Amino acid sequence: MKRYCVIGSPIAHSLSPAMHNAAFAALELNKQAHYEAVEVMPNELENFMSVFAQQYAGMNVTIPHKEAVMKYLDEVDDCARTIGAVNTVKVDGGKLIGYNTDWSGFTAALLEGIQQKSHLSANEQTSVKTIFQHKPVLVVGAGGAARAVCFALSQLGAQLYVTNRTIEKAQKLAHDFRGVALSHDKLASIEPSLVVNVTSLGMNPHEFESPVSVSLWQKWKHSKITQYSFDCVYNPLNTQFLKDSISAGFVAITGDGMLVHQGSESFELFTGKKAPIEAMKKAVVVKL
Numbered sequence: 230m231k232r233y234c235v236i237g238s239p240i241a242h243s244l245s246p247a248m249h250n251a252a253f254a255a256l257e258l259n260k261q262a263h264y265e266a267v268e269v270m271p272n273e274l275e276n277f278m279s280v281f282a283q284q285y286a287g288m289n290v291t292i293p294h295k296e297a298v299m300k301y302l303d304e305v306d307d308c309a310r311t312i313g314a315v316n317t318v319k320v321d322g323g324k325l326i327g328y329n330t331d332w333s334g335f336t337a338a339l340l341e342g343i344q345q346k347s348h349l350s351a352n353e354q355t356s357v358k359t360i361f362q363h364k365p366v367l368v369v370g371a372g373g374a375a376r377a378v379c380f381a382l383s384q385l386g387a388q389l390y391v392t393n394r395t396i397e398k399a400q401k402l403a404h405d406f407r408g409v410a411l412s413h414d415k416l417a418s419i420e421p422s423l424v425v426n427v428t429s430l431g432m433n434p435h436e437f438e439s440p441v442s443v444s445l446w447q448k449w450k451h452s453k454i455t456q457y458s459f460d461c462v463y464n465p466l467n468t469q470f471l472k473d474s475i476s477a478g479f480v481a482i483t484g485d486g487m488l489v490h491q492g493s494e495s496f497e498l499f500t501g502k503k504a505p506i507e508a509m510k511k512a513v514v515v516k517l
């Protein structure tokens with residue numbers, strides 16, 4: 230039996246075990262592979278990593294270990310190194326190799342969300358990858374996941390703006406990905422084509438909170454262009470951030486797609502098999 234896990238703290242709420250075990254079952258691998266959640270506190274990471282490869286074939290990594298885990302790995306792929314965070318570790322020939330699938334999962338979910346919500350024609354679908362090229366996009370948040378989102382948006386050629394409660398972190402993030410940091414009082418000066426929430430605001434138990442005020446959404450509202458909002462928070466699905474954006478005419482994309490796509494890409498790294506995305510989506514949707 231090959232064992233996989235997700236480590237973090239807190240971890241009990243994680244949907245990754247349900248999603249990955251559903252994927253193993255869909256490919257009839259559930260007698261050979263199993264995925265579980267393991268609570269690892271910051272002061273336990275070193276001990277856990279010393280025995281990890283003897284017990285597991287791979288793992289996902291979540292808050293608060295995505296950066297700290299890197300020093301225990303033999304190799305880190307280029308994207309994860311640029312982002313500065315690892316969310317997937319594979320044991321390969323005894324070596325621990327780190328990857329980041331948050332950025333590619335975000336890109337896949339964003340483009341899929343746009344295709345689904347905008348009812349694009351076949352021609353328009355091929356051009357969706359260039360939809361944000363040279364367009365102003367705003368990332369709200371500057372933690373580990375925001376770094377992955379900024380990397381993804383820089384790959385899409387967007388004109389990047391970053392804001393954050395702690396402005397120094399936004400400045401560092403903007404500098405690393407050739408963007409511009411904006412303090413809250415400057416946010417009304419841009420006309421964003423996309424606004425992404427990568428803070429933990431809006432997540433249960435802060436579900437009535439949003440890092441963007443209703444009046445700011447109304448100021449951003451543009452009558453001539455389609456504007457998008459994306460929330461990385463997925464529990465609840467319809468966050469205050471998305472509800473307020475919809476009221477201002479934005480097309481809203483929920484965070485469950487990012488969860489499923491980052492998970493499916495980790496699954497493919499773990500198994501070398503094409504991930505059964507529909508089974509993974511179904512396992513997530515029933516839990517939300």
Ligand code: NAP
Binds near residue numbers: 369
């Ligand atoms: P993190 O490194 O802990 O960063 C948290 C961010 O939230 C920081 O920018 C922090 O601002 C901000 N924040 C926290 N409390 C706030 C408050 N009361 N007011 C304003 N800002 C506040 O976490 P992370 O790993 O980047 O994750 C961020 C979010 O993305 C979480 O909600 C997580 O669940 C979500 N996420 C979703 C997926 C997915 O698959 N959908 C994947 C990864 C992450 P300061 O810098 O000022 O502290």
